[in-house]
Every structure is written in structure tokens, then in C-alpha cells.
Amino acid sequence: xxxxxxxxxxxxxxxxxxxxxxxxxxxxxxxxxxxxxxxxxxxxxxxxxxxxxxxxxxxxxxxxxxxxxxxxxxxxxxxxxxxxxxxxxxxxxxxxxxxxxxxxxxxxxxxxxxxxxxxxx
Numbered sequence: 001x002x003x004x005x006x007x008x009x010x011x012x013x014x015x016x017x018x019x020x021x022x023x024x025x026x027x028x029x030x031x032x033x034x035x036x037x038x039x040x041x042x043x044x045x046x047x048x049x050x051x052x053x054x055x056x057x058x059x060x061x062x063x064x065x066x067x068x069x070x071x072x073x074x075x076x077x078x079x080x081x082x083x084x085x086x087x088x089x090x091x092x093x094x095x096x097x098x099x100x101x102x103x104x105x106x107x108x109x110x111x112x113x114x115x116x117x118x119x120x121x
Contacts (some may be wrong), residue, residue, distance in 0.1 A: 014039070062120055067095045069113040071094040083112045 001056075015036070030039055051058040051092060070080055077095075081088040085106065093099035101120050110117035 003010075012055050062101055063095040063097045065119050066101070066109065069119065070095075073113050075113070080109070080112065084108050 015031075019027065020054045032038070043069070054099070070077070076090045077088045080086075080091055087107070090099055094101045094105075103121065106117040106120040110120065
């Protein structure tokens with residue numbers, strides 16, 4: 001089975017151009033022939049913050065991050081408990097925002113899940 005690539009197949013760049021307005025159409029046509037697309041300033045006006053798009057996760061960012069990292073690794077709470085020495089009950093409480101996750105525990109869990117510990121703080 002093929003692994004997912006970590007990089008897009010083509011490295012993309014964004015250009016900002018300055019020049020005579022009379023030549024704008026020619027410049028756009030030339031760049032489109034080379035594979036560029038035109039981004040308009042108003043395209044970002046339709047975006048919303050992720051907390052508005054996914055309100056169910058905004059109240060428990062740390063717990064969602066912990067559960068997500070654990071699932072990504074394919075680990076159960078029990079397996080994570082065995083690997084870290086943290087009781088399974090405590091892991092469940094951290095994922096449900098009932099127990100704080102300090103720096104020491106975050107570092108221990110992050111080491112097993114192979115993520116940056118600051119994700120959990």
C-alpha cells in the first residue's frame with residue numbers, strides 16, 4: 001500500500017505583482033498559461049474561524065486534541081495508559097475536560113503519541 005505523501009506534489013507560491021493597470025489583463029493571461037491562478041482579495045471574506053465552524057470542539061480543545069492524537073496513533077485509552085503509566089480513568093477525564101493536563105503529563109503523553117506537547121496545553 002502506498003504511503004501518503006507529506007508534501008504536495010508541487011510546491012506552490014503566492015506572487016504579488018505591481019505594474020501598470022493597463023497591462024493587468026496581459027499579465028493575468030500570461031501567468032494563467034504558466035499554471036498560476038488569480039486570488040482576489042475578497043476570497044478570504046467568506047472564511048470563518050474554526051471555533052465557529054466546529055462549536056462542539058471549542059469548549060474542549062485539549063480533550064479533542066488528546067483524543068484525536070490517540071485515535072490517529074490507533075491507540076485505545078487502555079493502551080495509552082499502559083504506555084504512559086497514567087491511569088486510564090485519568091486519560092478519560094482529561095479527554096472529557098474533567099481533569100487538567102499539566103506540562104509534565106503533556107510531555108509524557110506527547111512522547112508516546114509522537115506529537116508536540118504544546119498541542120495539549
